[in-house]
Amino acid sequence: MSRVISEDKVKNEYFKSGEYKIQSWRHICVHKSDHKLVEYQLGVAPENHESMNNQVQEIAADCDQLPERFIRKEDEEYSNITNVGESCPTKIPVIDVSLLASSHSELDKLKSAVTTWGCFQAINHGIEGSFLDKVREVSKLFFNLSAQEKKKYLREEDSLEGYGNDMVLSDHQTLDWTDRLYLTVLPQDQQKLQFWPQNPTNFREVVDEYCTKIELMNEAILKALARSLNLEENCFLDQYGTTSSMMARFNYYPPCSWPDKVLGVKPHSDGSAVTFLLQDKEVEGLQVLKDGQWFGVPIVPDALTINVGEQIEIMSNGIFKSPIHRVLVNSKNQRITLALFCMPQTEKDVGPVDGLITDDTPRLYKNVTFSVDFYFKNYQQGMRSIDACKI
Ligand SMILES: O=C(O)CCC(=O)C(=O)O
Ligand SMILES: [Fe+2]
Numbered sequence: 566m567s568r569v570i571s572e573d574k575v576k577n578e579y580f581k582s583g584e585y586k587i588q589s590w591r592h593i594c595v596h597k598s599d600h601k602l603v604e605y606q607l608g609v610a611p612e613n614h615e616s617m618n619n620q621v622q623e624i625a626a627d628c629d630q631l632p633e634r635f636i637r638k639e640d641e642e643y644s645n646i647t648n649v650g651e652s653c654p655t656k657i658p659v660i661d662v663s664l665l666a667s668s669h670s671e672l673d674k675l676k677s678a679v680t681t682w683g684c685f686q687a688i689n690h691g692i693e694g695s696f697l698d699k700v701r702e703v704s705k706l707f708f709n710l711s712a713q714e715k716k717k718y719l720r721e722e723d724s725l726e727g728y729g730n731d732m733v734l735s736d737h738q739t740l741d742w743t744d745r746l747y748l749t750v751l752p753q754d755q756q757k758l759q760f761w762p763q764n765p766t767n768f769r770e771v772v773d774e775y776c777t778k779i780e781l782m783n784e785a786i787l788k789a790l791a792r793s794l795n796l797e798e799n800c801f802l803d804q805y806g807t808t809s810s811m812m813a814r815f816n817y818y819p820p821c822s823w824p825d826k827v828l829g830v831k832p833h834s835d836g837s838a839v840t841f842l843l844q845d846k847e848v849e850g851l852q853v854l855k856d857g858q859w860f861g862v863p864i865v866p867d868a869l870t871i872n873v874g875e876q877i878e879i880m881s882n883g884i885f886k887s888p889i890h891r892v893l894v895n896s897k898n899q900r901i902t903l904a905l906f907c908m909p910q911t912e913k914d915v916g917p918v919d920g921l922i923t924d925d926t927p928r929l930y931k932n933v934t935f936s937v938d939f940y941f942k943n944y945q946q947g948m949r950s951i952d953a954c955k956i
Pocket of ligand 1: 814816830835842850851890892902903904
């Protein structure tokens with residue numbers, strides 16, 4: 566469905582009046598013969614264009630009909646999995662991080678967790694519960710600002726960073742029921758401060774402190790993962806590199822009157838080396854796929870949920886599993902989480918470490934440079950980037 570409109574009309578009338586917004590100039594192309602623009606409607610009726618531009622928080626507050634673009638399609642991958650495992654506190658492994666340097670049995674538990682579930686709940690990690698509450702508080706204060714105030718930090722076109730709804734990368738994409746604030750947090754000299762909230766005033770101070778703590782924990786986890794396979798403890802860290810980075814995704818899931826029809830986040834695995842998720846303290850929603858079933862990840866007070874990212878799955882030659890996970894929303898409560906993605910350096914490619922390639926366990930993945938663009942292109946189409954790296 567497309568129609569032709571002139572460039573002047575778009576710029577002078579539609580844009581200025583604000584009655585008709587266009588998602589992205591990427592979706593407009595010049596019709597060379599008559600210098601008109603062809604506007605691709607991306608399968609959305611004009612009256613639903615608001616759903617492409619407004620944040621989900623605004624749509625949720627003022628909508629009596631679910632916009633088409635959010636409705637899950639029956640033929641999407643994993644949609645035929647109806648057998649949903651109960652949220653069971655004893656199922657998702659709980660690992661005591663303070664024991665990993667000294668206890669063999671805790672290291673074995675870690676290995677078992679990441680080779681089966683691909684995720685675990687980290688306790689006794691050394692970050693005070695009261696500080697985690699502070700991180701939750703600044704996230705909440707940001708999302709509670711007025712829509713107008715938050716829009717000061719809107720993502721720019723073709724840029725990942727900033728505040729916004731699900732990024733549209735394909736015509737067939739079903740939108741996630743979520744708004745996000747996406748920031749490069751480390752190294753600090755790569756922070757794009759124009760996207761960092763000024764309000765609450767301590768936002769940057771709290772987030773910086775949190776990320777510095779997580780960076781240290783990430784190092785400890787990467788060492789423990791190597792030791793759990795009887796490898797030299799720096800073998801993952803060496804590939805991770807000294808010019809690694811960290812991305813923060815603050816996720817806001819508004820309540821939705823049609824919780825069965827949408828997903829907060831579609832099924833995916835993370836493109837990081839390791840992801841540290843600070844869950845909402847009261848509202849569950851995260852599910853992990855294991856043995857053909859979705860399992861709810863319960864809230865464990867003061868724990869951090871740690872996911873193996875696709876890049877560690879590659880480095881471990883497939884021994885560690887980067888779990889497929891998704892987020893459900895509910896009709897009553899908002900949910901706020903913070904995912905920190907620890908990303909290896911991009912100057913060098915990553916690949917399976919030498920010690921893990923044997924005659925019995927041949928190399929499963931090519932050496933790859935895992936760019937953010939590469940990841941998101943696959944993600945929005947519901948595909949795993951790691952599958953594109955298989956030999
Ligand atoms: O909000 C959550 O529980 C998970 C979010 C997530 O998977 C992500 O941001 O990659
Ligand atoms: Fe994720």
